[in-house]
């Protein structure tokens with residue numbers, strides 16, 4: 001992205017039936033389209049597919065979920081939506097979004113389609129674990145459990161008939177998220193204090209509980225999360241940490257890349273430091289749990305291979 005084009009500008013344009021929103025600059029093309037409303041099912045719209053997946057798991061056959069941000073190859077800090085999503089939000093019975101400034105475009109969609117009986121869940125508002133200037137609360141398994149509980153409560157309010165199903169599915173989900181927490185505990189037991197590199201703040205929700213020592217300057221990570229160029233001195237620091245092989249693995253967010261991270265990544269590879277990709281939204285072939293677990297397994301393998 002050219003510098004200056006990718007700042008948070010909160011652009012809101014409604015033009016010829018096309019709604020265009022942008023959190024931090026460049027726009028992305030693909031977005032989910034609403035699927036047909038099922039008979040007797042609860043119509044749900046999720047701003048992001050990881051929340052949509054959690055609702056699908058808790059709701060089972062009783063929900064019909066449309067996820068708006070679902071493409072793991074784009075930067076979700078930016079977003080463009082169309083009239084189909086406006087319609088989907090307008091008729092949804094339950095909306096789940098992150099909030100906390102991450103997906104303001106959803107607030108605008110909600111404002112433009114007032115509804116008295118629609119329920120709205122914001123992951124950021126439910127999360128108890130919150131890092132400063134870091135909206136990526138779904139990366140904390142503890143937060144995911146609390147958000148899933150809120151989903152179950154809302155589904156039960158909308159559809160009390162199937163309350164036992166929602167409770168049962170919630171329990172299954174919580175147990176599986178427990179496996180993510182267990183994996184993090186294992187990594188902590190083996191690799192606590194290991195120095196690592198990180199391009200974006202997203203993974204701090206996991207490096208923290210695992211006690212990994214993130215050496216990359218926080219201002220570097222924050223700039224990337226906001227789609228800005230990192231301060232020059234932080235780039236120098238990050239480059240030095242690589243050239244001196246001070247980090248054991250390099251964890252980068254595949255969805256918030258820039259020329260600087262691409263260069264850093266190739267320098268990391270040249271130094272034979274394991275490179276681990278994480279994503280901001282869930283790959284379409286995964287569930288929330290399998291996504292988090294596979295990334296953690298990659299981190300574990302990387303640390304094991306570079307002692």
Ligand SMILES: [Zn+2]
Nearest residue numbers: 202225256280
């Ligand atoms: Zn991010």
